[in-house]
Amino acid sequence: MIGPVDSSKVPRFAGPATFARLPRLDEVGKADIAVVGVPFDIGVSYRPGARFAPAAVREASRLLRPYHPGLDVSPFESAQVVDAGDIVCNPFNIGKAITEISEQATELLNAGAKLVTVGGDHTIALPLLRAVASKHGPVALLHFDAHLDTWDTYFGEPYTHGTPFRRAVEEGLLDTSALSHVGTRGPLYGRADLSEDARLGFGIVTSADVMRRGVDEVVEALRERIGDRPLYVSVDIDVLDPAHAPGTGTPEAGGMTSRELLEILRGLAGTNLVSADVVEVAPAYDHADITSIAASHVAYDLVTLLAMGVAK
Ligand SMILES: N=C(N)NCCCC(=O)O
């Protein structure tokens, strides 16, 4: 395995930023796990700027260290992990961008890598799920988000950051017996948002449920629903309270703490995770890199979960 640059030999603030100072894909050739950026944000309904997230999250990831004590794993030793750079997609045409994202994600998956994608706005979950489902068939989905993202259209448009999971169900990309939102909160357009979401097959663990029931009970319920199905995890960073993630496009009060999110992710060890994304970081609204740091730790935990699967 080729690991990250050793921060005891080369100061961690020196040199260009790759995720966690990992080697680039072209330096290694073949990877078990690839962290890949998608600088795309033309699907947003409010504040733009998630196109700058891949660069910001890479910068914020310089302080990550190679051993994960919570899971007792050195992920970069258990698996070849790389930074695969950014997916190149059209910044003016959503339809073209979606095609490009799914094509380039498919290429990486076909080369044998599992993906942790750093968005980008939440629109990108749809092309990523197309790529993942073409390899694994319909997958279980664990969706961390303040929002449902199962709305139908905005301004008549079907491909937006508020609609990816309705499209994914319609396209048969998801195993509708194992779909969960976690961290849901905030005002909706109407009651029908919830009934339609339930009709699509989603179960909801609200942000308040996480606080009332606690992490362990939530993990147990989620694991039961997921079973041994191939699992895709999508983390919209706005699942965190704006105090923990101010740098995002559609912030909602009353969110989870980064501690709760990371602990729920750790509770997924042993599930059949096949790929994941972290989306909706908008660095222009961030302060002191709070949001990018949270996103870099979420991505690190997702990489670690995938590495545990590779090592098995
Ligand atoms: N996926 C995210 N972050 N937000 C969706 C918000 C949709 C709305 O403007 O109602």
Ligand SMILES: [Zn+2]
């Ligand atoms: Zn959201």
Ligand SMILES: [Zn+2]
């Ligand atoms: Zn979202």
